[in-house]
Amino acid sequence: MSISIANRILLGFALITAMLIGIGIYALNQVERVSTTAAGLATRDVIVIKKIEAIRESERQMRDTRQALVTEYLLRSLGRPTQQGPDLAAQWRRQAGAADAAIADTIAQVNQYRSQATSPERINAWSQISQRFTALAADMRQLQDQTERQFSATAINDAPGVQAADNGVVQARDAFFANLAVARTEVDRGIDAGRKVAEDIYSESYYSVLISIAVAAIFAGIISMAIRGSITAPLAQFMAFVERVGHGDLTGQTIVTRNDELGRLGETLNAMVVGLRQLAKQSREVTENLNAAAAEIRASTQEQAASVEEQLAAVQETAATVDEITHAGSQIGKRAQEVIATAQATAHTSTAGLRAVEETAKAMDAIREQGEAVAENIVALSEKTIAISEIIATVNDVSERSHLLALNAAIEAAAAGESGRSFAIVAAEMKVLADQAKEATTQVRSILGDIQRGINTSVMLAEEAVKRVVAGKERTDTTQRTIEEITGRVQEGVQTFQQIVASTNQQQLGIEQVMAALQNIRQASQQTAAGTRQLDGAAGNLSSLSQQLVTMTDRYRL
Known part of the structure; x- marks a missing residue:
């Protein structure tokens, strides 16, 4: 009994x-x-x-x-x-x-x-x-x-x-x-x-x-x-079990099986460790997914940056070609066919750039969806850390009641006089043990606070990454429209160059239109390159954050 x-x-x-x-x-x-x-x-x-x-x-x-x-x-x-x-x-x-x-x-x-x-x-x-x-x-x-x-x-x-x-x-x-x-x-x-x-x-x-x-x-x-x-x-x-938990060992459970207050404390500690184990497992899975998604985002942005750089180089080459056409107007007739061929190549390049931009837009949508999923998982982790904080509060309340019980016992022992000296020693031991249990819960609460701050930082970074991905998507859409416009204009340029053969009066007008279109393409390409560089930096930060989360979760043994 x-x-x-x-x-x-x-x-x-x-x-x-x-x-x-x-x-x-x-x-x-x-x-x-x-x-x-x-x-x-x-x-x-x-x-x-x-x-x-x-x-x-x-x-x-x-x-x-x-x-x-x-x-x-x-x-x-x-x-x-x-x-x-x-x-x-x-x-x-x-x-x-x-x-x-x-x-x-x-x-x-x-x-x-x-x-x-x-x-x-x-x-x-x-x-x-x-x-x-x-x-x-x-x-x-x-x-x-x-x-x-x-x-x-x-x-x-x-x-x-x-x-x-x-x-x-x-x-x-x-x-x-x-x-x-x-x-x-x-x-x-x-x-x-x-x-x-x-x-x-x-x-x-x-x-x-x-x-x-x-x-x-x-x-x-x-x-x-x-x-x-x-x-x-x-x-x-x-105390030994709490110290192991404090050092990250979540593999064991308390072996005290009793029907008194200590037994209920053991059950509470076991439930706390089970919750921490599930939280650490979920955190590890989420951070691993976040790390993989960040790596994919970074690879995608690097590919996009390379494509944009190629596009910018092609635009610059086209601009140089058009400039040469402007200064060599006397040779327009002779090299009209070459210009037509170059314009056709430009149209093909624009079409390829359009496809690349469409793929980039799709990648941006996937990145945004993954970022939102990461943010939701991190919010779920934050809610679970709050539940763990409530468990720690319960443990802290038990230690405070033990401290109060030890104080009452010490008062009764003092009232008992000489015959209560041994009982006073028991009360003092109970007070010391209650203080140690309270200190252990404080350490666990500090660790949970660190995890909560890390999770909050992850949420902010994920939200910032999603915002930047949305901005990159908008810029990509702009680039897509610009490239579509460029494609249309290049095709018009081809028709214009074909007409140049028949009519030199319209040559200068077509060259000016091409130059204006090339300026727009250059500006759009530069903006796209800057956006991809920012997106690459955000992906790098997200990857670093995911590595930190993996390091934090690796300290817990499951």
């Missing part, structure tokens, strides 16, 4: 975006995991520390109540009055029960935390804390037993018993605080173990996120390289 370039780029961007979103979600989950773990550890440690402080406060209240009761006993034993207050023994027993409950609740809480712990360090820490609180419970019972003994001694006024029990209370209390301090130390060790657990979880999350980013970067690079390869490889083939 073929995917267009725009959809291909959009799909790659969507995949990269999906990977970024996935990495972001994973990173947030890891952050939440670290935060939850740290918060849970801190909450449990703080709860245990608060319970230790509550147990410490309960023991302090028990101590204050016990000391108040002993002080009251000592005052009574000394006979001093005491204030009536609450039952201190009952109050102390309530405080002792609260302390026992706090210790038991702490032990249960610690055992629960130990069962929920996941790391060996925290499990061991909670086990040590549980043992210390169990020891604290034993110390609390010992402290309570000694205090009860002291209370019993005060009830029976046993002063030595009160003193002995007080020593036991102090020892039990010291043992209790020693175990409480050790419990606090164990809690601190548990806090350190929890901190280590949090740091391990943080390190694990940190490196897992880094690995995820690296994997996403690798996949993004693979996707970018795949998109780049799918675009740059066909463009490189197109």
Whole structure:
């Protein structure tokens, strides 16, 4: 299944975006995991520390109540009055029960935390804390037993018993605080173990996120390289193909067959080359025909020029002969027969010149028709170059759209930041390739412009040649009429010379008429010679132009 370039780029961007979103979600989950773990550890440690402080406060209240009761006993034993207050023994027993409950609740809480712990360090820490609180419970019972003994001694006024029990209370209390301090130390060790657990979880999350980013970067690079390869490889083939076309090679076609924009560009380039090939073939055929026609025109004009030169020489000879007749009027009678013979020869020459002029007129008509055909073919070539210019405009429009697409892609890549750097490189490559395609179309357009200017010049020269051929035809018609007139007059001269034999009075008149006719013939011959020389020059220019066109079309290989 073929995917267009725009959809291909959009799909790659969507995949990269999906990977970024996935990495972001994973990173947030890891952050939440670290935060939850740290918060849970801190909450449990703080709860245990608060319970230790509550147990410490309960023991302090028990101590204050016990000391108040002993002080009251000592005052009574000394006979001093005491204030009536609450039952201190009952109050102390309530405080002792609260302390026992706090210790038991702490032990249960610690055992629960130990069962929920996941790391060996925290499990061991909670086990040590549980043992210390169990020891604290034993110390609390010992402290309570000694205090009860002291209370019993005060009830029976046993002063030595009160003193002995007080020593036991102090020892039990010291043992209790020693175990409480050790419990606090164990809690601190548990806090350190929890901190280590949090740091391990943080390190694990940190490196897992880094690995995820690296994997996403690798996949993004693979996707970018795949998109780049799918675009740059066909463009490189197109550039090589356009360079061959620019050097005149019209024999090949692009080999990229796809259903995307590049495939349509290849089809357009193939159609352009087919059109150029047909145009070059037709141009070559037309220029070859034009060259052959120009050669025929030049040969015909050269033959006509030679005929006119011969005619002019004959006229000059006739004029010289008539001049001699004028100066030798005394010998007219004797040489009348020679003059008649000369006049008859002149009539034959005029008849031959008339036939030559008729052939020249026919050749002029053929030259005019061929020139018009050449002009029509050149105009057709000009129309086809215009069609090619439209194709080049289409190719140029494709390159400009590719340039705009590359610019939009570069803007999106810049908006994407660091993650869009590879995509920016692809956009830059697309922009460079679009600029190269535009430069190639400019070169092809320049070549077509040169061909168009050459064709326009050919049209102008062909039209000028046709005009000159028409002018030559008109002059040839004039020459034909003049020669016909000369022929008639020469025949009249023959009759006149025949009459001269009988009548010398009309001799001078006939000679003057012959001289006038010869002057007209000379002028017509000179004009005809000048026209044929101009026609020969035009035919030479047309032949040179046709050679240039052949040279221009030969640079294309069909």
